[in-house]
Amino acid sequence: MIKLANEADAIYEAQYQTMQKSGAAQRRAGSYQAFLERGLPNRRVESWHYTDLKAALAKPAPLAAGDERKPLLARTHDSIRLVTLDGKFRPDLSDLSELPVGLRVRSLHEALADDNPEINVALWPDGAGAEDAAVALNGALMQDGVVVSVSSGATIARPIEFVTLVGASLPEAIFTRSALIVGAGASVKAIETAGVLERETSNATQLNHLLALRLEHDSKLDMLSHISGFGGDSVSVFSLNAHLASHAQLKAHQLIEGGGLLRRQLFAALDGEFAGASFNGVTLARGRQHADTTLFVDHRQPHGASHERFRTILDEHAIGVFQGKIVVRPGAQKTDGVMQSKAILLSDGATMNNKPELEIFADDVKCGHGAACGRLDQDQLFYLMARGLPRGEAQSLLLEAFANESLIDISDYRSRDFVLERIGGWLAERTPS
Amino acid sequence: MLEIRNLHVSVGDREILKGLTLTVKDGEVAAIMGPNGTGKSTLSYVIAGREGYEVTQGEVLINGENILDLAPHERAARGLFLAFQYPVEIPGVATMQFLKAMLNAQRRARGEPELQTPDLMKLVREAAAKLGVSQEMLRRPLNSGFSGGEKKRMEILQMALLEPSVGILDETDSGLDIDALRVVSDGVNSLRSPQRSFLVITHYQRLLDYIRPDSVHVMAQGVIQRSGGPELALELEKNGYRDYLAGEAA
Numbered sequence: 001m002i003k004l005a006n007e008a009d010a011i012y013e014a015q016y017q018t019m020q021k022s023g024a025a026q027r028r029a030g031s032y033q034a035f036l037e038r039g040l041p042n043r044r045v046e047s048w049h050y051t052d053l054k055a056a057l058a059k060p061a062p063l064a065a066g067d068e069r070k071p072l073l074a075r076t077h078d079s080i081r082l083v084t085l086d087g088k089f090r091p092d093l094s095d096l097s098e099l100p101v102g103l104r105v106r107s108l109h110e111a112l113a114d115d116n117p118e119i120n121v122a123l124w125p126d127g128a129g130a131e132d133a134a135v136a137l138n139g140a141l142m143q144d145g146v147v148v149s150v151s152s153g154a155t156i157a158r159p160i161e162f163v164t165l166v167g168a169s170l171p172e173a174i175f176t177r178s179a180l181i182v183g184a185g186a187s188v189k190a191i192e193t194a195g196v197l198e199r200e201t202s203n204a205t206q207l208n209h210l211l212a213l214r215l216e217h218d219s220k221l222d223m224l225s226h227i228s229g230f231g232g233d234s235v236s237v238f239s240l241n242a243h244l245a246s247h248a249q250l251k252a253h254q255l256i257e258g259g260g261l262l263r264r265q266l267f268a269a270l271d272g273e274f275a276g277a278s279f280n281g282v283t284l285a286r287g288r289q290h291a292d293t294t295l296f297v298d299h300r301q302p303h304g305a306s307h308e309r310f311r312t313i314l315d316e317h318a319i320g321v322f323q324g325k326i327v328v329r330p331g332a333q334k335t336d337g338v339m340q341s342k343a344i345l346l347s348d349g350a351t352m353n354n355k356p357e358l359e360i361f362a363d364d365v366k367c368g369h370g371a372a373c374g375r376l377d378q379d380q381l382f383y384l385m386a387r388g389l390p391r392g393e394a395q396s397l398l399l400e401a402f403a404n405e406s407l408i409d410i411s412d413y414r415s416r417d418f419v420l421e422r423i424g425g426w427l428a429e430r431t432p433s
Numbered sequence: 434m435l436e437i438r439n440l441h442v443s444v445g446d447r448e449i450l451k452g453l454t455l456t457v458k459d460g461e462v463a464a465i466m467g468p469n470g471t472g473k474s475t476l477s478y479v480i481a482g483r484e485g486y487e488v489t490q491g492e493v494l495i496n497g498e499n500i501l502d503l504a505p506h507e508r509a510a511r512g513l514f515l516a517f518q519y520p521v522e523i524p525g526v527a528t529m530q531f532l533k534a535m536l537n538a539q540r541r542a543r544g545e546p547e548l549q550t551p552d553l554m555k556l557v558r559e560a561a562a563k564l565g566v567s568q569e570m571l572r573r574p575l576n577s578g579f580s581g582g583e584k585k586r587m588e589i590l591q592m593a594l595l596e597p598s599v600g601i602l603d604e605t606d607s608g609l610d611i612d613a614l615r616v617v618s619d620g621v622n623s624l625r626s627p628q629r630s631f632l633v634i635t636h637y638q639r640l641l642d643y644i645r646p647d648s649v650h651v652m653a654q655g656v657i658q659r660s661g662g663p664e665l666a667l668e669l670e671k672n673g674y675r676d677y678l679a680g681e682a683a
Contacts, residue, residue: 384523388535400525
């Protein structure tokens with residue numbers, strides 16, 4: 001028996017006891033045990049070195065009670081929307097009528113009750129993601145979520161949108177876990193959206209969300225994640241865990257708009273020959289926001305490819321983190337891995353921690369990484385101003401161009417325009433420095 | 434009209450311009466010639482408003498207004514254009530997008546309605562054709578991967594679109610072969626007008642065979658040492674700058 005060291009541990013213990021009664025008791029017990037062995041990570045844990053989750057969650061909020069309201073949700077994308085509000089999957093807010101052939105949607109509760117091995121393997125991926133303490137806590141306390149399966153060979157034209165919303169006006173802790181299983185040869189687009197429901201929403205939400213992706217042989221997934229951080233005192237962990245079989249192709253883009261303390265974790269296991277994954281993203285943070293993107297790509301089989309391109313823009317006193325690690329296992333010959341992270345600091349008070357890493361155990365691979373931090377190029381800025389652009393407009397033009405470097409691979413022009421518009425909006429709110 | 438009056442400029446502890454005075458009237462093309470390191474580029478940057486230079490004394494007037502307290506974009510909106518010696522590459526900003534932003538920023542500053550894309554495209558295409566700027570160049574990121582000649586043509590294209598009242602050409606001939614020099618010079622010559630003043634900064638007389646100046650000024654040691662007509666350029670080509678460097682540390 002591990003001794004409970006502090007108040008936070010006691011609260012999580014009580015929450016675990018509550019959630020134990022809602023199904024998947026054995027799975028939860030395994031996850032909780034893994035969590036207890038690690039505890040909430042502090043800076044001594046290497047993969048959490050720049051984000052002290054233990055300090056941030058010293059006072060865990062009570063578990064979300066769910067929300068019975070039926071808010072009217074504005075439609076941003078032409079998508080099949082699947083909505084989770086305050087930790088509960090909401091069929092009534094989702095587009096469940098007339099689902100296309102080949103698509104099956106169920107709540108996490110239903111999926112757990114089914115105890116289907118194919119779904120279980122997607123919901124509990126192995127590897128680095130499973131060893132992460134925040135993911136383990138999610139496995140113990142997950143309240144709900146949505147599980148989507150796409151039949152082998154199906155092509156779904158409309159994007160499947162996973163919407164995670166928070167609406168409670170008092171601080172609550174929310175644990176959600178969703179999964180997308182893409183059958184062999186299937187081709188799908190997905191959107192992941194997270195944000196607050198309305199202005200009155202608590203600014204101290206604690207959210208721990210995991211989206212598990214399982215891409216079977218020769219399947220294809222194009223994905224855009226748009227995460228708007230919650231209020232100033234919020235703590236959120238958004239994990240994405242992707243498992244790719246042979247010849248599967250994942251293309252993932254993300255736009256992170258900071259809010260409170262926000263951690264984005266991307267775990268990818270390339271577990272079949274010729275699997276390919278790309279992760280590209282833009283992070284925007286200002287004020288006292290803390291925005292962390294941590295990436296772990298595990299090349300387990302030969303002929304895999306992974307490309308990552310991240311751009312971070314920090315203003316005022318924001319803190320940015322990028323940690324990226326590409327591991328190439330002994331058998332994973334002919335791996336092609338490139339990782340690049342660049343940051344622009346718009347104020348002297350902003351901080352960026354940039355740490356790319358390679359761990360290569362195979363001898364015939366092509367891998368590289370690069371990282372850079374700096375301020376806007378003053379020659380470029382002067383050139384634009386000398387042509388008549390006011391400082392703010394010149395800065396915005398350069399920053400949009402900088403962000404755009406990681407968006408050039410978005411194939412869907414609507415998604416691309418959407419992201420560029422959000423970035424433009426964020427830039428328009430700032431005072432030129 | 435451009436008037437520079439007793440301009441003193443320092444960088445750190447070092448005074449680079451030491452009381453430079455020069456007037457370029459409406460319709461006039463004035464050439465400044467001078468040896469390397471004499472402050473010619475400093476002069477163009479100070480007029481355009483680049484940071485890092487301290488003006489300790491003097492004035493620069495455009496059409497009678499002192500511009501030294503204005504930000505670079507405000508100077509541009511008042512009709513100043515600097516064709517850069519080294520045009521800056523801006524990967525990620527499409528040339529066409531930049532041209533639109535530049536034109537509309539100045540139109541907004543002057544209270545004129547913004548150009549819509551079809552009108553802009555027409556305007557740019559016509560001006561580009563005259564300068565041999567290809568459609569393919571307009572689609573590329575600004576100045577990125579452009580040759581020296583392409584960059585200079587792009588500068589003149591911007592000047593043609595903005596129709597400034599004062600144009601400063603900083604070493605526009607550097608890096609150009611004879612053909613490109615002719616295209617660029619023709620572009621400048623076609624913009625000569627009774628309402629527009631040009632200040633052409635160059636090392637060599639060669640450019641002035643193509644852009645015939647009304648006046649030539651020799652700059653050395655931070656001031657205008659001598660002024661004259663076009664014949665002065667020929668004399669410099671023959672004798673070099675040594676007469677003007679007397680007293681400088683040998």
